[in-house]
Amino acid sequence: MTEQTWTTTQREEIYVGRVRLVDHTVVLPDGSLTHYEVDESIAYAVATLVIDHDAVLLTRQYRYPIDQWIYDLPGGAGTESEAPSEAARRELEEELGLIPNDLALLHTFFVNPGRSAWPVHIFVCDTGTREGKPDRSDPEEEVRLVRLAVTELDSAISRGQIVDPTLIVARAVAAASGLLPPLGPA
Numbered sequence: 512m513t514e515q516t517w518t519t520t521q522r523e524e525i526y527v528g529r530v531r532l533v534d535h536t537v538v539l540p541d542g543s544l545t546h547y548e549v550d551e552s553i554a555y556a557v558a559t560l561v562i563d564h565d566a567v568l569l570t571r572q573y574r575y576p577i578d579q580w581i582y583d584l585p586g587g588a589g590t591e592s593e594a595p596s597e598a599a600r601r602e603l604e605e606e607l608g609l610i611p612n613d614l615a616l617l618h619t620f621f622v623n624p625g626r627s628a629w630p631v632h633i634f635v636c637d638t639g640t641r642e643g644k645p646d647r648s649d650p651e652e653e654v655r656l657v658r659l660a661v662t663e664l665d666s667a668i669s670r671g672q673i674v675d676p677t678l679i680v681a682r683a684v685a686a687a688s689g690l691l692p693p694l695g696p697a
Contacts, residue, residue: 515540517547550627557599558586560617560681561609562637562690567664569678570606571655582657582667583675584633585609595632603636606654608645611636618684622676633681635690661691 521536530552537547561568569582585606589598596614603609617635621627645654659667664682667673685691 520544548626550623551629552627553588553629554591555589555595555598555629556586556622556631556677557589557595557602557634558584558631558677558681559599559603559611559614559634559636560584560685561603561607561611561640562635562685563639563658565662566658566660567691568607568609568640569657569659569664571657573653577674579674581674582659582664582672582678584678584681585654586677589632596634599632599634603640604643605646606652607656608643609640610643611640612638617681617688617690620680631677631680633677633684635681635685637690665694 517537517539519535519537523534523536524531525534525548526532530550533549533551535547535549537545539545568585570585571580571582573580585603586599587602587606589595593601596616599614600611603611614634614636617633619630619632621630646652664673668679668682673679682691683694686694
């Protein structure tokens, strides 16, 4: 059986602010027309898992939509004019003041493939970093560097204290790739 896709006949920007929503007029496999709103806010997102021996370097940031300070990976939006690895390097330096000695792509996924068009590229740095210059010019981005032992990270994940999906995906893929110890009971 051949899996059929939808055909886009028209796209219209319906909202632009901190997010960008685009209404797609599409033809379904049965020939009927429908509308589908897609979050096309950014070209892509990047995040970097920095492994420092038996620990990881994380950010601690306030996230307004959920009214919480959370642990997550340094990262952010990439632009069409930069390669994902360049965006990951830029974000790591802007947020934590660290320049990676080397980056490798760990995994690419979509946070909400039912509604968002942009991928998240997770990079890994396990070869050390050097000091760079953090960017503190944006008052909405108060970012703190946190060094967390992998065992502490796993415990926080199992207790439901880690809510950032990119961090959870990065931890799981790093374990499956042999970069971090296997996931186990807390």
